[in-house]
Amino acid sequence: MTKMLGRTASGLFWMMRYLERFENTARLIDAGFRMSLTRARTARSEWESVLTTAGMREQYLERHGAFSTRDVVEFMIADRGNPGSLFNSIASVRENARMTRTALTRDLWEAINEASLQFKRDFETGSHRSDLPELLAHVRQQAALVRGTVYGSMLRNEIFRFVKLGSLIERADNTARILDTKYYVLLPSSASVGSSLDTVQWEMILRSASAERSFHWLYGGEIDPAAIVDFLIHDVRLPRSIAYCYDEIIVMLTALETEYGQRTKAHDLAASHEAHITNSTSDAIIGSGLHEFLIDFIARNAALSAQIEADYRFSQ
């Protein structure tokens, strides 16, 4: 049996990275929007941190002076000049899906096509101005439908592995960025000793990672920085934690090793990153610098992505 084209593997991988980005950006906008409603006074700096998490701060400032809700939302959803806007993300999802169409099940293709059409409908009717929560809810629903068809209709073969790898790599990156933007909230500082943690701030972190209900379920009313860091980095029960993503990445790479009969450098690299994550306790991470840990992780994650692209011949 001939193996699939490297370009197809690339298309599947990036299709899912963009889908994950599409969904996570929507989640970030949602979290930011709630903040702007509940605490009008600090809304500006909240939007700035949302843009920083999404990696769009610099580009935003090239076009806009202040961080107003209207401008930020418009920029993150609709701006064609912003490569990470929802508009551009879903366009990239669909373009990659078209490119790899022969590798997709009919159900998966139709779910992606429908996600793109739904966004277009919302977009054209101006929902991002008149009914933002509705548009964002649609994004989450459509992404869930795509994920559902991935699980419900695809063969568990190489195609599935690259689809999963793309979504896991992107998700690990996004979770690290969410934490990094708000790392100061989680740091033990002299001012915050004895005072309660800013609950709205940590709610926002959890909400951005779609983890607020799960966290309450597990921790009840007990909230402390180490618990949040531990939850988002180490808890393999949480499907958006970094450890969960790396567990699954290893599962996918191991399956590819069996299917292709060869182990890749990417596999070794992923294993070493996984060990690095499991071996650092939350207290140690916070003690020696959460920001440094996250920046280092984001770079490692990007290096793994590049190694996967090289090992599986995504391009010439």
Next chain:
Amino acid sequence: MVEPQKFFDEMHGFGDGVRAPYEVYSKLLAEMDETRLKGKAAQAEAFFRRTGITFNVYGEAEAEERLIPFDLLPRIISAREWRTLTRGIEQRIKALNAFLHDIYHRQEILRAGRIPEHLVTQNAAFLPQMVGVNPPGGIYTHIVGTDLVRTGPDEFYVLEDNARTPSGVSYMLENRETMLKMFPELFSNVGVESISDYPSLLRRALAASPPLACMGKPTIAVLTPGIHNSAYYEHAFLADQMGVELVEGRDLKVVDGRIAMRTTCGYHPIDILYRRVDDEFLDPLNFNPDSLLGVPGIFDIYRAGGITLANAPGTGISDDKALYSYMPDIIEFYTGQKPLLKNVETWRCSEPQSLSYVLDNLADLVVKEVHGSGGYGMLVGPAASRDEIETFRTKLKTNPSNYIAQPTLSLSTVPIFTDSGLAPRHVDLRPFVLVSPQSIDVVPGGLTRVAMKEGSLVVNSSQGGGTKDTWVLSDD
């Protein structure tokens, strides 16, 4: 205003009652409720949109994907009519392949003086690189889509032979799928020939002409220019239906004397390439050096027997519009028979007498570029404004040999479903033909293109044309 009665209608003839092939269908149609039909039309459009059956339009600012309008009323052809067409098409394709072999080898038809030599050897579509090359299986045109038009009960004309890379077969198949979903009851009452095995026939036809270097079961792939090509949907559809890889030029390179595709585990050789990239862009080393769509060196591998290209390079000359007018001679020369299907009368503007006739009668003629396709760059005299005609007159005078002219044919009509009921619209027909060393298969059906605008004769999708399902009846 065009008087509808002056055209032959495939359902109602010249206004003298329902024609035999439509008898059963027309009774069933009469029982259908108009509201239900309207619902079906909307349903069909939603289906096409959801499935993403679209084409890209060149020259539009945003490379928008568009739906081709689909009409619910089938175009029906009787078994007897189909037999006549099939025989005529087979004869033509045999002659085309013999002609291609001849002009790239001994050129006997030129020596016999049946065709002016310069029309072949000076033709941009003639590839000197193909001289002396023997394509695998002896086949030049593995896939053909012959364009036919009808003007009366027994009057069929061949408009174009489309021997390069005919497109539209995915619409033939998806249109049928849509009709089966919408109107299952019609198919249990009317005996319609099935077309659903086209992809497996295509696969078999391709596999029947392996290259010398092929060992064992051939690896087949479809070569596409990429997702921005107007027919990308079709390329992906065919690769998917045949269960073969859809490759782009950037996936391929020469490895150990073979064309190989880059897989996740290294390079794997391809035996047969159904290429949907034109000759010019196939190989930057041998043809257009600026092409990014092809594979450097693929033509050398082809000549050495390392790969089959379908269709063979250089087949474009056989559907050249200037040579078209010689088709009756070509058919007679190679088959010894009179052509079974008619050619449309054609004036070659390169000939001074014809040119002056054409210039005098522009308002009544259709003028086409010799190398044009897709309805771009043509003049439909009766539908053109005075300005358009004058612009074309200048073009013709400047470069007469770039044009041919034909009478405006009274294309047959088939009713379409409009908001105000049924209305006749002009159609053409493109049956698809698969050629292997063993057989020529004309798939019983085809793509019926329909000019959606009242009175319009232009059926090309790029110019707003739509499509219909095409039924070939099983029994007379």
